Amino acid sequence: MTKLLVPYLTAGVTENWIDYLLAMQAAGADAVEIGLPFSDPMLDGATIQQASDRALARGVTIDAILAEIKGAPVRVPLIAFTYANLVFRPGAEQFCRRLAEAGFRGLIVPDLPLDEAAEVARAAEAAGIELTLLVAPVTSDERLAEIVARSRGYVYAVSRMGTTGERDALASTAATLAARIKAAQAALVAPEEALPVLVGFGVSGPEQAVEAGRAGDGVVIGSALMRRVLDGATPADLEAEVTAVRAALDRADQEATADHASHAQISGHRG
């Protein structure tokens, strides 16, 4: 099974930010997470903070972002990643409706844990938006089961305790957590109905992507790409970058398929 690749892009970070989105699409992204910049990105590390600050300093608004997306030749599914206040300010219903109208498929709100998610979940469902919930390494089994049951589109495995951002190595907690989610899904639904498990937070470069992909069903890469954008990478540069990750994931997938029988235990509890 090919691992999903979901790159992240802060909307509005540059004037030509749509070009980065299209580059990601061209490079074989399975979906793209669109960060709607927020003034107080509590769960983001320095890179995404900087990208958000830059976008806001450019004066972007949610309306403008959605309009640009609507006008762009996007075929890949889009998932909005933003904070609760941007959702509640216009009201969850209106916010989700506008996302849907702009062509979004999903929504991730990192400061909206299970206990506070009901209102937004209802609004999202009504608008046809998948509200993906996050699971953290410290989430209890009981709670994890409930999150898995309520999440839509994907289940987001927060690979480590910490903010978004590049790290030297993928946390060992990532594999453990993905396995726990898989186990919970197995107890809950038939294998073919299980949502893909995306591993995110601190995944950077092809090697870590492969490792994260091995743990779950796919990988979100954010800060590592945004760092390149902030440092001046062109859309073409970014396309090359994402293409390399795509290739590494595909190669790893072929190897895994070949080695499947002998390496079942190493590759974990895949459903």
Added chain:
Amino acid sequence: MTKLLVPYLTAGVTENWIDYLLAMQAAGADAVEIGLPFSDPMLDGATIQQASDRALARGVTIDAILAEIKGAPVRVPLIAFTYANLVFRPGAEQFCRRLAEAGFRGLIVPDLPLDEAAEVARAAEAAGIELTLLVAPVTSDERLAEIVARSRGYVYAVSRMGTTGERDALASTAATLAARIKAAQAALVAPEEALPVLVGFGVSGPEQAVEAGRAGDGVVIGSALMRRVLDGATPADLEAEVTAVRAALDRADQEATADHASHAQISGHRG
């Protein structure tokens, strides 16, 4: 009766300070007050403070001052003006003995009021030094009588409440105080045994000197002269200055003698 003129000089204020002393003598001073510089001249205004600081900064010591005086052709009586700590440091007896050896006639210690003066008074008497006590405008009649009785050489009338230093006008308290002292003396001793009353603190220039002289038997001029020295006056300049005061006092004396009968009440309780 000719009014006494007692100029004041901070010892050691310049290298040639003895020349100022001799200039005062030449100008007709009846006595000279020699300020022995102290680090904390509590009762002195800015001019004498500055003169004391300058002398101390030059590194003068009491020994050196006394030696210089001893070697100078001084004929006029000298009165030391200094603070209690310089008296007590070597001990009052030794301090007074050294003054006497250097040719001093008297001693004034402004921070040694009647109640604290016994020890120094004994030491002074033993050494043949006249310890002159001060009377202030706020001194009670009873206390004033005792100060008058214990003072030696002169009685020092502090003309005003305040520190030494030039003022625009002589305080009205000066005449009142001098008259009170005279009255106390009249009650105590025969007119010919009464000590001269010197008026000091804030007397500057010939006019004020005349006014102060009229109130008592003589006048101490300090800050007005030291201001000139600090500003660079030569000994000859200073001699001219003191000569002018001397002349004004003498002239006033002649006028007073001539007008005596008709102005008795204005000129006060002169003995």
Added chain:
Amino acid sequence: GRFGGFGGRFVPESLVPACDALAAAFSGAWADPAFRAELNDLLAVYAGRPTPLTPARNLSAALGVELLLKREDLAHTGSHKINNVLGQTLLARRMGKRRILAETGAGQHGVAAATAAALLGLEATIFMGERDIERQQLNVLRMSTLGATVVPVTTGSRTLKDATNEAMRAWVADVDDAHFLLGSVGGPHPYPWMVRELQRVIGDEARSQSPYVPDVVVACVGGGSNAAGTFAGFVDTAARLVGVEAAGGAAMSSGRAGVVHGARSMVLQDADGQVAEAESIAAGLDYPGIGPEHAHLGATGRAEYHSVKDDEVVAAVRRLARAEGIICALESAHAVAWVLREAGGPLLPTGSRVLLTLSGRGDKDMATLGAVA
């Protein structure tokens, strides 16, 4: 954790177990007489409680009202912040934490946190906006002297709001070892409740010290911890409760409901929901939000919230200093400024009996005041 439609726990999933554990630990500790006794002992023999209730005789005579001042400026470290940090740091130690993380604006909470950490043997890391570091140098030096690490926050408006973000980020990364020592009545449950409980000593003391139930109880409000603690002592009386905000950070008057720093409350924000940068001469009130309980008290009408401008605040510091010999913090001066402005008017009629919490002293503000002389 819920105050009507406000409050809640809008935090990353990574922090949910920590918030749960904290709520449970505080519930347990708060019900444990030994914990209460230890805290009360520290408040008394270490922090100098009870703080006096001082009649402001000269101002009262001049204004035609009876003004009592609750003197949190006399508490150890110079503000009411010590009440909260001693409680939370004792709790952190009880929970086996090794270090505390704290945000600070004016530096008063940071100094208090560094103090409690030194006393109780925990490490302290204090997050402070770069702009606040510049204007509150004295408190930065105090924190360093107390052995705390002060981390400059260079993002956003470089003030309290951003320092709070950064402290929460640091907490996520070290949630086992670290206690996030939030300084005000904001943040996710259990903070607004816990901090109010730890600050209610202000109101409880004032209630028992005051010869009467005042007509009006006034306190300044940034996040609102000194006001929450004060109001807690009088919420069950007929006293009017008045919170005074900085005009440039008036979340109650100019804000709208929103979610920041883990709670739904009133927030200064734009049409998209981007949080506005507050602007106040008082670094401690330079904050676009307010504690959720205040939002609730305001929504239900139990408390009123007004605002005063920077120049009124500066004038209030000076007037109180010259009339009563008390130099209060710029933050606390907001409450004073409101009384000065309204005394004799419809909001504060002549003869009113007013109890005002002076949340802290003004030493830290002397440079700022000097610059506007």
Added chain:
Amino acid sequence: GRFGGFGGRFVPESLVPACDALAAAFSGAWADPAFRAELNDLLAVYAGRPTPLTPARNLSAALGVELLLKREDLAHTGSHKINNVLGQTLLARRMGKRRILAETGAGQHGVAAATAAALLGLEATIFMGERDIERQQLNVLRMSTLGATVVPVTTGSRTLKDATNEAMRAWVADVDDAHFLLGSVGGPHPYPWMVRELQRVIGDEARSQSPYVPDVVVACVGGGSNAAGTFAGFVDTAARLVGVEAAGGAAMSSGRAGVVHGARSMVLQDADGQVAEAESIAAGLDYPGIGPEHAHLGATGRAEYHSVKDDEVVAAVRRLARAEGIICALESAHAVAWVLREAGGPLLPTGSRVLLTLSGRGDKDMATLGAVA
């Protein structure tokens, strides 16, 4: 006014009646229950008395002694100086004075004097050496905020000694309208007696707060008012009394008997009797003399006087801050430094029970400390 061979009243004749009147007025007031009640009320509801007695648990454990801290740092304005100024300013008002004149070194007495004057409606003029103004900017700003006039003194060493001279000169010139509000236990009679009586509240409180009579009672000494007030509470016990001077201003260890500022006491001076310039990092101890009662207590052996160096003092501020969360004044840190140095040695054997007066807080010293970091 006489303490054995020390004390007395070495002032210009112009000040004798004022000193007499002051002595009589204080005698009368001190015997008047109404005056005592008004003062005690202000000390309690305004100044925050009683100040706590804090067990320094961490330092005690580390040093092997039992250390109790009398917390004058928590009194209003940040030091014990408030005790004296409230008493003298009430007295000045009772005597019909219109203004007060005060000298100040570190500025703590100046701030306290400006505070009391503001509270009680008198004008305040504070004399402060130019050098001290430079190193204690915070306190200069506080005095101005309180409405006091700060007069820079540019003569001599431009520190406390010269400020005292200047204040006395100003007093001579306005003796009817002005009260000279001397800040320490020096000066002519009745000051050393009056100030000690006004400060004995420190010792009396500490005595009643302490669970035992300590083995050693320690306080820093410049002029020596906090030590005098502390010792007054224990002079009739078996406790050893220890005053700690700055090495560069150690009048007891390095001085000789002399007359400065109106009293005979121990004074740093040269062979002629010129008063030496003291040199201490603590502006409040940068003084070449000491109160006459201390000279007497030292001469009779009832109290011991030791000295500590600037670097020990800086280290003591930091150690106390990190161990107990208390940033004390550089002045107070002299007492701490002595305990740190001697604990476990012959002067302060292991197991000693020590009561130490922390005379003030260290906010004012943060810039100085920062510079020696």
